[in-house]
Amino acid sequence: AQTVTQSQPEMSVQEAETVTLSCTYDTSESNYYLFWYKQPPSRQMILVIRQEAYKQQNATENRFSVNFQKAAKSFSLKISDSQLGDTAMYFCAFGLQGAQKLVFGQGTRLTINP
Amino acid sequence: GAVVSQHPSRVICKSGTSVKIECRSLDFQATTMFWYRQFPKQSLMLMATSNEGSKATYEQGVEKDKFLINHASLTLSTLTVTSAHPEDSSFYICSALRGLPYEQYFGPGTRLTVT
Numbered sequence: 001a002q003t004v005t006q007s008q009p010e011m012s013v014q015e016a017e018t019v020t021l022s023c024t025y026d027t028s029e030s031n032y033y034l035f036w037y038k039q040p041p042s043r044q045m046i047l048v049i050r051q052e053a054y055k056q057q058n059a060t061e062n063r064f065s066v067n068f069q070k071a072a073k074s075f076s077l078k079i080s081d082s083q084l085g086d087t088a089m090y091f092c093a094f095g096l097q098g099a100q101k102l103v104f105g106q107g108t109r110l111t112i113n114p
Numbered sequence: 115g116a117v118v119s120q121h122p123s124r125v126i127c128k129s130g131t132s133v134k135i136e137c138r139s140l141d142f143q144a145t146t147m148f149w150y151r152q153f154p155k156q157s158l159m160l161m162a163t164s165n166e167g168s169k170a171t172y173e174q175g176v177e178k179d180k181f182l183i184n185h186a187s188l189t190l191s192t193l194t195v196t197s198a199h200p201e202d203s204s205f206y207i208c209s210a211l212r213g214l215p216y217e218q219y220f221g222p223g224t225r226l227t228v229t
Contacts, residue, residue, distance in 0.1 A: 033216075043205065045158075045220035091157060100146060100211050102218060104157045 002027045004094050006105035013082055014113050020067075021077045021108050023092030031097040034068065034075045039107075040088040048090070051075065079110075087112045117141055118210045120221035127198055127228055135193045135224045137208030143188035144210035148218065149181075152205045164191040198228040 003026045013019045025034070036048040051059045051068050058066050063083075067076045079086055092105040117140040127133045137147055145166050150158040162183050163171045170183035180202075182194040191210075195202055205225050209218040 037220075042222070043152075043207075044222045045207065045209075047217065047219075050217070095216075097216075100216050100218070101148060101160055101163055102158075103160075106157050 002029075002032075002094050002096070002103045004092050004103050004105035006090075006092055006108050008108045009106070010109045010111070012111040012113060015082060015084060017082055018078060018080050019082055019110065021079075021090055021092075021110065023075045023077070023105055025073050025075065025092070025094050027073070027094065027096075029096055033095040033097065034066075035093040035095065035102070036064070036066070036075075036077045037091045037093060037104075038086075038088045039091065040085075045091075049077065082112045084112050084114060086110065116212055116217075116219045118208065118219045118221040120206075120208055120224050122224060123222060124225045125227070127226070129199055129228055130197055132194055132196045133198055133226060135195075135206055135208075135226070137191045137193070137210070137221050139189045139210040139212075139219070142210070142212050144191075144212065145188060146211040147185060147191040148209045148211070149183060149191075149193050150207040150209070152207060152223075154205075158207060161193075195226065198226070200228045202226065203228045 005024045032053045034051045038046045049061045063080045065078045089107045093102045095102045119138045121136045147164040149161045161176045164183045164185040166185045172178045185191040207223045208221045
């Protein structure tokens with residue numbers, strides 16, 4: 001069975017700073033996907049970024065980028081130039097190729113302070 | 115595109131009654147939908163996978179007779195909580211799978227309170 005671990009329950013940074021959220025996972029599979037989801041106070045889950053395990057290049061989406069270390073089974077999210085609207089719970093998630101269902105980490109509550 | 119709706123957004127019911135939650139994919143067809151439960155300040159826990167035209171697949175520990183799932187069309191899945199009890203109070207979230215690339219789109223969630 002796959003597991004996802006987020007070791008930082010809470011983080012807090014000042015607006016415009018850069019912050020990195022950690023995620024590790026455990027699997028014996030070689031083909032899979034990794035995701036970061038954002039859940040703001042509205043509780044609507046929003047996909048931030050996804051990474052296919054077969055791709056060596058780290059995914060980026062504007063201010064969001066990941067550091068994917070397949071051998072170390074690590075998948076961290078970097079948010080650059082953080083904004084107040086980035087305040088939310090962030091969940092790391094694992095999905096097997098073809099199986100589609102997701103396993104979520106415990107979440108990191110990120111607060112961006114003005 | 116890729117919008118998923120849930121209805122109702124909030125529901126309060128009395129203990130012993132049943133309540134139905136609808137999940138709709140508004141602009142795409144979804145053969146597969148998922149139902150999650152989220153307790154306060156916790157992560158999402160997958161309850162079941164709903165497949166159009168076939169029986170749902172429940173995760174270990176989830177009572178299938180209590181949480182009835184029906185996926186009768188490619189745009190609608192329903193979750194019925196039968197004989198609800200206060201411990202069933204929670205936030206229920208659905209997602210719909212859109213293929214190639216496979217990606218789950220989440221509904222806004224339903225807060226269920228059983229009194």
